[in-house]
């Protein structure tokens with residue numbers, strides 16, 4: 001089943017890459033995946049990972065990347081804020097999701113609520129705190145990422161970076177929605193700390209809340225993956 005899931009994900013990723021990345025090729029030096037559309041008017045492109053200057057030649061419709069040079073001045077501070085800051089949302093969000101899932105299961109199975117021993121309200125509060133930290137923590141991550149793009153990549157267009165900026169905005173929006181749902185009291189009962197799955201409205205609120213968290217999890221994991229390729233290469 002995991003194999004099937006992996007195949008579905010990889011097929012969807014391939015289709016998306018073809019659509020959004022367009023014609024792609026690999027950097028001849030570090031093998032990082034590059035999009036031909038990111039080249040400038042002179043068909044030149046600087047690899048964001050290894051910094052070589054590549055000229056894209058088209059031979060019978062095939063892309064032939066020719067390495068000309070290595071970018072001479074490349075700001076490369078040893079400890080960059082962005083890759084460090086990114087661990088705040090990526091590190092904390094899964095725990096917020098875990099807390100929400102435990103509370104959902106406890107609310108679903110009557111006996112399980114007792115296992116928490118009346119500590120469900122504490123767990124619900126802890127989940128909210130983690131959620132707020134994971135979403136608010138994405139703000140310095142986005143800001144330092146934009147700073148890096150400005151300084152290190154000189155605002156050159158890279159498919160990976162525009163994708164990450166768009167994805168961060170989606171994550172912030174979806175994360176804010178999850179916080180609003182949690183804090184509104186529509187999902188969790190203040191008295192028991194459990195989801196009110198017995199009533200149709202409570203069930204709807206619980207399902208929407210979990211769905212929103214799942215979307216945010218997929219988005220933040222994808223952002224982390226794409227960001228990782230910019231740090232570690234392909």
Ligand SMILES: [Zn+2]
Nearest residue numbers: 027030047050
């Ligand atoms: Zn390269």
